Amino acid sequence: MPELPEVEATRDNLERWSAGRRVVRVERRDPALEESLERLVGARFVGWSRRGKALAAKTDRADGAVLHVHLGMTGRWVRDPEPERAHQRLVIELAGPGPRCLAYLDVRRLGTARLVGDEVEAFEGLGIDARDARPSAEVLARVLGEGAGAASATLKARLLDQKRLAGLGNIAVSECCFFAGVHPHERVRALGMKAWARLAAGIAEHLERTLATTIGRDEIAYVSEGGDNPFVVYAREGEPCPRCGAPIVRAVAGGRVSFFCVRCQPEVSG
């Protein structure tokens, strides 16, 4: 499920459901999850923060321990699931009024839930947040366009590099690059300040749009089963570009698909 907007919507839900509430029971249904999670019993949730796709729940534990969560590909948190609901990996029961329990579901089990020492550890290795940092053209040019390897790096690879800019995923790259009118496989060295400025605006636009459809929902849906494709170019191969009408192209780079319009997003360096 998760790119930044879904993770932010999840953070918002968990904050509303659990802030100020005490854990009375931790049920570790997936033995692959760390035993240390059981130390949450008796702790009170203080609040949930996010950086990129990582979540951190502060508690009132004396040792400052923080619950670190990463949703992987299919992770999600729900409140009070039906008991027979599949793929429940972790269930946290809470005392007092509000949802009885928070449940972590993860079909593919590529996500993480573990106790770490503090928030710094939970966010270790992550760059600036793609939304909260509101990166300017200058910041993007520096964070994504510089450093060793910039001579050969593609924009897509740099946008996906969580230690540079945290939060964008494979879908976001196609969307942001379309809004910016830049080819995702462009070499970063070929980008001028105007292109970085369009990217800054494109990232903001993508996040604004997707956040609007995810925030405030108990169950956060994405491109998954059933629903209409909410994206502008992602998974729209062959459909007309919403700007110029040319067919949207699908291409694979580094094992991951990109969608773009060759007319609106000409590749100058490729």
Added chain:
DNA sequence: TAGTATGTTGGCGC
């Protein structure tokens, strides 16, 4: 049955 999937990590060759 093969191909696909929103994420991350680690190996390989350059």
Added chain:
DNA sequence: AGCGCCAACATACT
């Protein structure tokens, strides 16, 4: 050092 590429992780769906 750090690219791009690929496989692996584990599972469901088409």
